[in-house]
Every structure is written in structure tokens, then in C-alpha cells.
Amino acid sequence: MRPSSPVPRPFYLTNRTSTVKFHPIPIPIDKRGFPFRRYFCLFSNIKSNLYVKSLIFKPNSGYIMPKASHSMQNIYTTQVRKNPIRSVEKKILNTVYKPLVKWYTGRERPYTYKSIPITVLPGVFHPGLFYSTKFLLEYLEFVNLQRMHVLELGAGSGLISVMAAIEGGIVTASDISHTATMNTRINRDRNLSRIEHSDGALEVIQSDLFENLSAREYDIIVINPPYYKGKINRTEDYAWYCGEEFEYFQKLFSGLTAFMHKDSQAIMILSDECDVESIRKIAAENNLELKIKLTRRNLMEKNFIFEIHQL
Secondary structure (H helix, E strand, C coil): CCCCCCCCCCEEEECCCCEEEEEEEECCCCCCCCCCEEEEEEEECCCCCEEEEEEEECCCCCCECCHHHCCHHHHHHHHHCCCHHHHHHHHHHHHHHHHHHHHHCCCCEEEEECCEEEEECCCCCCCCCCHHHHHHHHHHCCCCCCCCEEEEECCCCCHHHHHHHHCCCEEEEEECCHHHHHHHHHHHHHCHHHHHHCCCEEEEEECCCCCCCCCCCEEEEEECCCCECECCCCHHHHHCECECCCHHHHHHHHHHHHHEEEEEEEEEEEECCCCHHHHHHHHHHCCEEEEEEEEEECCCCEEEEEEEEEC
């Protein structure tokens, strides 16, 4: 009989206004030996209501990584020592998946995330086809957004901004793309009654990062950046590429602190498919530090959520 894995202790997610406590309850490992253990976790949100959430824990890893047991070096090692079998799997997936994505996003599509209906216009990053947006949305469930001033850089379809406004946030959504800003306005108007009911607000601005934004400090800044290194030839490329010399991150980190106060939370998601080391160095050159908060692997890649702190 296989020995049962120890039940992890209760753990916490915290921000400057609230603390969320998890109480894991184990479920037996799959009989086929699937190398993951699933837990139902009871947690209380900012309104002190109890919910049940299913989380996946990988042995010797964990869904949520303790600060003392994980460092940026773990990410670099993962990037250098890639599993050859997984690399082949990803190549096969990319060969099949990318053409399907290109075809599917070539026309206007409806999408719903947890009762929030949106429309995704052609050429706009589709939040349902890529894991990064969902991961950020799940993380933001544990952040108090009520009456917080929130800035989303690179809003795309606007799903994150709409969700934050429905949660009562005073939100500014920006994107360099005219199509994306138009798409965000469409989705704001589609959910306007829910936004107004929660006393939220959503302003949409077309801007290359901070260029057209009014000078002010935000409580929460959410960034789902284009992190692939490459040349930008078309407007659509801004959703994917950060430039051949990481120009996007140079501009982001050089201007970020002007829009932050001492208690601001700047939240950014990256992937093991990008050059995290180079991005970290650019941040350090601008007196910023990337601190990892969450990690999760999906079929295509491994995602990391960072908080950006001033040194």
C-alpha cells in the first residue's frame, strides 16, 4: 500500500489590506499513479465568506511557493535544463495549436469568464486561448480591489479590467493598439450595469505604456507583458514581442515607479519561454526587484507571477 503524502499546513496569501488563510483537505492520489495530489482548500475572501477551491499540488513543489524555499535561480535552472521529452511535446503542440489559434482569432468571437461575457475582436489577444490571463485573474481573486485605483497595462480585450471594475475598482485600462482599446470599451459597455452596481469605474486610454497617462499613483498595477524577444513589424506584434533588445521592459521599468506609491502592488506574469534573467537585470538597473509569488505549469509552458518591488 502506497504511503500517503503528508497534508500541507495551512498557508496564507496576504496583501496590505487582507490575509487569506487556506485549509487543505487531501483527496487520495489517482490509482493510475498520476504524480499530483489534489486538495480542496477552504478559504475566506475579503468579505469573510467561505468558499471551496480545488488546487493542484506537485510533490516537493507546491502550488504556492514559500518565500524561503524558492529563488530566481530555480527559474534559471529550469530554463537551462529543459526536459527533451517535454520539448518534443511542446513542438508538436505548437505545430498543431498555433495554426488553430490563428484561424480562430481571425474573426470576432464571444467568450465568458465566470459570468463575465465579453467579445474578442480579430487581432486582439484572446484570454481564453492562453493561460496567462486566467492565472492573473485567479491571483486577483485574493486581492482587495474595492475602491482601489487599478492600472492595467496592455489590456487587450479588457477582461481583467472589466473584472476589477466589477469588483469595485477604479480602473484605468491602457493598450498601444487602437483595436484593443476599442475592444475594451465594447466589453466595458457590455458589463456597465454590473460595474455601476459595485461602484466601480473603468476608463480606457490608448497609450504606449505611460505616454498618454495622467500623472497619478496607483494602488495596483497589473501587467501581462509581451515577453517574447523579437522585432515588431505589425501592430498585432505588440501583443507578443518586446523588441529585439527588450525595449518594452526598458521603457516599462524606467517609468513604473512614477506611478507607484510606497504600498503599491505591481503584479506581472512571465513564462519559462521568455528570458527571465535578462528581464530581471533590466529591472535591477532601474532599482526594481522581481519577487516570485506563484507558479503553475500547464500543458504549454510554466507561468510565474511576480510582484515588482522598489529597492
